[in-house]
Amino acid sequence: MTNILMLTGPLFMMQVYDRVLASRSVPTLIALSGLAIGLYVFLGVLELIRSRILTRIGQRIEEKLGEPTFDAVMLLPLRISKNEAISQPVRDLEQVRQFMSGLGPVAICDIPWLPLYLAILFLFHAYLGWLAVAGALILVALTLSSEVILRRPMKDLAQLSGARSEFLEAGRRNAEALHAMGMRSSYAARWRETNAHYLDEQLQTNDAIGSFSVVSKIFRLALQSAVLALGAWLTIKQLASPGAMIAASILTSRALAPIEQAIGQ
Incomplete structure (x- = not known):
């Protein structure tokens, strides 16, 4: 459904080009815009659900593999030297869970191009440039x-x-001491309590980020x-060309994408 709804933008562009510009009808443009906004809201709801599902998949991985991984860490010192026994397995599992819980794009190299894209939009028409600037400020x-x-x-x-790592x-x-004194199960129970508190806090934080x-x-x-x-309205008023209309839409999306990615970081 999300991938189908991602066609809203291209279909809206096609309808504007084929119907609105041909008929020069502002009411048609308003009706199509309202429909597109409704579809974008629906897409946002589905995207939010998908993001939260991914977060819970990562948490489920942690719940399923957390205790076996903890047991492996506790048994390593009994089987190999202390210098070789490290808590790397848990850190590896943490990396897997974080990877499953969200995206990690790097936007810092793209953000400096934002002024260039905005300048090009102002060359098309000042209204297009100011709308993009307003959108950038909101983001x-x-x-x-x-x-x-x-x-x-x-x-x-x-x-x-x-605290969890410590x-x-x-x-x-x-x-070795915990094993010899028969306290490993009690220590594991305290680990589960500490780990559960950490996972609950992380779930809430990831939901907010998502x-x-x-x-x-x-x-x-x-x-x-x-x-x-x-x-399209500028084209109807003969203040801009159809080509500028399409190019402005693509440029705006490209200019603001790094800011959107930065929010996720």
Whole structure:
């Protein structure tokens, strides 16, 4: 469904080009724009659901493999030297879970191109440029809001992660004593409690990050169609060419994509 709904932008572009420009009908343009907005909202809901499903898949992997991995770490010092026995398996599992829980694009190399794209849009028409600037400012504001809102949860999560790692490392260092004194099962029970607290905090944080990412993505898609609609209106008024209308829509999407990606980081 999400991939079908991703066709909203191209189909909207085609209908604007074939129907709106041919008939020069502003009401038709308004009706098509309203339909596109509704489809984008539906797409946003599905994207949010998919993001949360991926987060829970990562958590399920942790739940299924967490205890066997912990047992492996606790048994390593009994089978090999202490210098070789490290908590790497748990860190490896953490990397797998993080990979399954979200995307990790690098946008820093693309952001410097944003002013160039905006300048080209202003060459097409000032209205197109200012609409793109407004969209960029909203995305930047969304990025800053996500930073402010997520700063404390991310800090708490980092502290829990550190405590979790220290607990694991203490168990590794004292694995022989815990095994000899018959305390390994009790230590494992405390590990499950510590790990469960960490996973709950991480699930809430990932949900919040995913929500910001989905909102920014859907906003960018809707903005692309808004630029197309504005370009169509300018074409009807003979203030811009049909080619500029399409190029402006594509350029706006390309210019704002790095900001959207940055929100996810």
